[in-house]
């Protein structure tokens with residue numbers, strides 16, 4: 320096991336900067352999610368760490384050892400591909416045995432290790448099958464067993480669950496997390512699914528256009544996004560834009576919004592505020608201010624009922640705000656109704672305009 | 674699984690029948706009829722031309738066994754087929770690999786065209802071009818002497834190597850094409866997966882790429898071996914006196930000696946031998962794949 324340190328790595332394809340000065344510390348034994356929209360450079364970053372591709376500049380170290388010019392096969396990494404990449408000419412057991420066998424391990428060692436790895440992914444009885452006789456989820460498990468049987472220093476996964484349907488994906492998320500805990504391997508997990516990143520990882524790095532936008536534990540990124548992009552890409556957010564006032568912003572129509580979270584910005588600078596939909600309280604009247612200092616009036620334009628909660632879309636000054644209300648059995652609001660929205664400055668993140 | 678597959682392919686065959694019919698009709702007319710005529714000839718004493726008397730005989734087949742020359746020539750031809758096939762593998766497989774896995778875009782198209790070119794050129798033109806290159810004082814000889822500081826004498830014309838060179842050049846595109854098709858179907862992520870598991874490029878080649886492209890190698894080998902064993906044009910023109918093979922003897926029967934029945938019988942013996950060889954080889958190769 321080892322940590323991975325990526326320092327100032329850049330990689331261009333022609334004029335296109337796929338990675339632009341990216342630095343991330345992947346802690347030893349941690350589960351790290353790389354999150355970003357398609358084309359943001361996630362795969363490219365993973366391939367630099369794996370050694371399939373080499374950076375134009377910057378440094379990559381695995382377990383303190385500099386590896387920029389070390390070829391893949393010498394890096395002792397395990398990789399799981401989105402399409403599984405199982406060898407179709409080999410049985411499941413031979414697929415898993417591949418890494419041990421090219422290393423020249425004895426037949427006895429290979430047999431025990433392969434069986435242990437297959438047991439770990441709960442496929443102990445399917446060793447004799449061919450990959451094409453397995454379901455998607457089973458193939459994924461074989462790919463995982465094959466990647467970890469060699470005891471690599473780092474486990475790299477490129478959207479490993481992307482090809483699975485929703486229910487199976489949730490199962491595999493739990494399974495993957497269990498296996499990762501069990502063997503304690505440093506894991507770097509590429510995904511474009513924000514929910515997956517939030518639930519599985521202990522740190523998240525958000526990439527956009529080859530740059531690392533923000534990096535930290537899921538709670539921190541969710542509660543204190545540093546950019547509009549981070550706020551809207553990881554979870555949902557209502558964004559207000561205006562001029563910084565010192566303790567919040569003033570909207571173009573003069574309404575003040577107080578923000579206690581985020582950067583302190585000089586008064587007058589262009590700035591935004593982000594508020595999560597579940598932090599806003601919605602009511603039909605303006606009474607009972609109860610410390611919820613921020614208040615806006617609007618009109619419900621649409622309600623989407625989702626069982627345990629409802630999402631209200633509220634029109635206000637040409638902007639549609641989103642409010643999520645838990646289903647507590649209280650009266651539901653009708654579309655077209657005039658409403659008052661309230662939320663606290665502690666739920667409001669001040670973000671410098673980008 | 675297997676049963677389902679069989680049922681599916683049977684019903685698939687039924688719906689494909691109208692599409693296959695023209696092909697079968699063509700096969701019947703173009704191959705089956707002339708071939709049956711040849712089978713008929715091979716059992717005759719003489720061609721039924723100009724009212725000449727003829728009778729049925731097994732003599733044409735017996736001739737093969739009564740003269741050791743035919744067997745010697747057949748073995749020489751089989752060896753020729755094997756050697757040419759091996760050279761085609763040695764040259765064609767790496768070329769196909771580079772085409773499928775290394776080159777991209779424009780350069781791939783350009784090289785592909787170069788590989789296909791011999792296909793589109795006339796066989797005789799191709800062979801006589803080689804004659805110009807290989808003979809003493811020819812292109813190869815002149816070029817070598819222009820570059821090298823000492824005098825050497827290259828005269829490959831009318832030799833076994835010349836026959837090999839000519840045949841390999843004619844048939845290597847088959848190997849490149851069949852191998853290219855199977856190699857191209859191998860997902861690059863399989864190669865990367867192998868390397869991420871600690872395998873060197875060579876180990877990935879040996880354990881993943883070659884096994885997965887074996888069907889292409891086998892198809893290419895069959896496409897080359899069979900016609901080369903019966904070839905006559907290259908041996909005759911490039912081999913000269915050394916170029917007597919089973920194929921040239923058959924050709925002689927048809928165009929020089931006018932003993933069609935013997936030529937036909939010798940052809941069918943060759944066909945039988947080749948089929949037996951393929952039948953023996955196919956399970957071995959299937960197991961390897």
Ligand SMILES: Nc1ncnc2c1ncn2[C@@H]1O[C@H](COP(=O)(O)OP(=O)(O)O)[C@@H](O)[C@H]1O
Nearest residue numbers: 332335337355356357358359360361362363364
């Ligand atoms: N081998 C390559 N050649 C040219 N462009 C590439 C190559 N690999 C990636 N790119 C480009 O780099 C950018 C980032 O790609 P990638 O890392 O695959 O994104 P992601 O995995 O986040 O979807 C994309 O715009 C992609 O087109």
Ligand SMILES: [Mg+2]
Nearest residue numbers: 361362363477
């Ligand atoms: Mg990707």
